Amino acid sequence: xxxxxxxxxxxxxxxxxxxxxxxxxxxxxxxxxxxxxxxxxxxxxxxxxxxxxxxxxxxxxxxxxxxxxxxxxxxxxxxxxxxxxxxxxxxxxxxxxxxxxxxxxxxxxxxxxxxxxxxxxxxxxxxxxxxxxxxxxxxxxxxxxxxxxxxxxxxxxxxxxxxxxxxxxxxxxxxxxxxxxxxxxxxxxxxxxxxxxxxxxxxxxxxxxxxxxxxxxxxxxxxxxxxxxxxxxxxxxxxxxxxxxxxxxxxxxxxxxxxxxxxxxxxxxxxxxxxxxxxxxxxxxxxxxxxxxxxxxxxxxxxxxxxxxxxxxxxxxxxxxxxxxxxxxxxxxxxxxxxxxxxxxxxxxxxxxxxxxxxxxxxxxxxx
Amino acid sequence: xxxxxxxxxxxxxxxxxxxxxxxxxxxxxxxxxxxxxxxxxxxxxxxxxxxxxxxxxxxxxxxxxxx
Numbered sequence: 001x002x003x004x005x006x007x008x009x010x011x012x013x014x015x016x017x018x019x020x021x022x023x024x025x026x027x028x029x030x031x032x033x034x035x036x037x038x039x040x041x042x043x044x045x046x047x048x049x050x051x052x053x054x055x056x057x058x059x060x061x062x063x064x065x066x067x068x069x070x071x072x073x074x075x076x077x078x079x080x081x082x083x084x085x086x087x088x089x090x091x092x093x094x095x096x097x098x099x100x101x102x103x104x105x106x107x108x109x110x111x112x113x114x115x116x117x118x119x120x121x122x123x124x125x126x127x128x129x130x131x132x133x134x135x136x137x138x139x140x141x142x143x144x145x146x147x148x149x150x151x152x153x154x155x156x157x158x159x160x161x162x163x164x165x166x167x168x169x170x171x172x173x174x175x176x177x178x179x180x181x182x183x184x185x186x187x188x189x190x191x192x193x194x195x196x197x198x199x200x201x202x203x204x205x206x207x208x209x210x211x212x213x214x215x216x217x218x219x220x221x222x223x224x225x226x227x228x229x230x231x232x233x234x235x236x237x238x239x240x241x242x243x244x245x246x247x248x249x250x251x252x253x254x255x256x257x258x259x260x261x262x263x264x265x266x267x268x269x270x271x272x273x274x275x276x277x278x279x280x281x282x283x284x285x286x287x288x289x290x291x292x293x294x295x296x297x298x299x300x301x302x303x304x305x306x307x308x309x310x311x312x313x314x315x316x317x318x319x320x321x322x323x324x325x326x327x328x329x330x331x332x333x334x335x336x337x338x339x340x341x342x343x344x345x346x347x348x349x350x351x352x353x354x355x356x357x358x359x360x361x362x363x364x365x366x367x368x
Numbered sequence: 369x370x371x372x373x374x375x376x377x378x379x380x381x382x383x384x385x386x387x388x389x390x391x392x393x394x395x396x397x398x399x400x401x402x403x404x405x406x407x408x409x410x411x412x413x414x415x416x417x418x419x420x421x422x423x424x425x426x427x428x429x430x431x432x433x434x435x
Binding site for chain 1: 376377380383396399400403406407410414415423424427428430432433435
């Protein structure tokens with residue numbers, strides 16, 4: 001069960017872009033409208049690189065272990081299991097967020113009479129099947145989906161070009177650097193989920209190539225995000241973009257290229273569906289693996305189904321409506337929450353690894 | 369709806385439990401049972417509007433920064 005670095009690269013950044021294509025996180029998560037948020041992806045790059053560097057360093061110390069497994073080695077079985085539970089929650093939360101956002105998106109825009117539980121159930125069912133198959137299957141599916149998603153994203157950007165109004169981007173930096181930094185907190189915290197690479201490194205055919213994933217994946221993702229934000233702000237204007245629940249969909253609906261290319265939303269929905277499927281599947285699989293490795297089980301697969309039910313329940317508990325759960329993207333919550341899991345815990349683990357390095361003796365792991 | 373929920377849980381148990389028992393994977397069965405118990409409790413809680421603690425609100429209490 002191994003994957004190469006290109007497959008991991010494709011697993012990392014097209015999913016993030018697929019999400020941002022609809023939600024346009026720097027715009028929708030901004031506490032106040034700011035037309036300079038297209039610069040946010042540039043601020044995301046160093047933070048994601050820092051998180052990636054810590055994960056790669058840990059991966060080089062423990063090339064055959066996931067973050068859960070080396071937590072047990074470094075902190076002992078009790079604290080290791082607690083950390084496993086915390087990371088299982090982290091993955092469940094992201095899977096639930098993906099399920100909820102995608103279900104609400106379809107409910108609000110396309111399938112307005114379908115019960116939300118049916119949409120959630122269908123999303124989770126496909127993800128359960130893939131998650132039980134393992135990382136190689138997901139990577140192979142994504143090898144087909146990823147380039148299609150990227151192609152459609154670029155087609156949408158290209159078709160939007162005649163709608164761009166560069167005047168919507170001025171005045172430049174009117175809100176000041178402080179406002180821009182506040183707006184960058186949530187995208188930084190969300191994009192620092194590159195920490196999840198710590199669950200993949202041991203399954204790479206060459207763990208040393210994980211650095212390539214971080215080196216190329218982070219800027220590629222950020223530059224794509226920057227292009228999307230630029231298109232959204234310059235075609236809608238920051239006030240309309242900030243008011244829209246799904247700014248990306250609003251842009252796609254305006255696309256009209258001559259008289260023959262119109263109503264291109266299905267392309268956007270295809271990308272969105274592909275992104276949601278891969279994101280939910282990966283997080284569901286990682287949540288199951290975190291639980292299995294945390295409690296030293298032989299196999300994670302029996303945990304996938306009950307955890308998928310929990311993901312569906314957490315998705316419902318995220319909030320009564322779209323407004324309530326998008327409030328979770330507020331920087332005062334998502335900043336401390338995201339950075340705790342992506343930066344603080346891995347940094348502490350690296351510190352402990354440095355201190356205990358000579359004494360580390362890996363206990364036999366039986367995880368599959 | 370309640371019947372569908374019960375059917376869903378029965379299907380999950382039928383898929384996962386027999387192989388676990390056959391292979392004597394009791395540790396896996398224990399974790400599976402705990403997860404299923406939480407899933408059943410919260411599913412019924414959603415259905416009957418029980419006042420169960422919401423983990424997302426707990427998360428907000430812990431992590432939300434109050435400037």
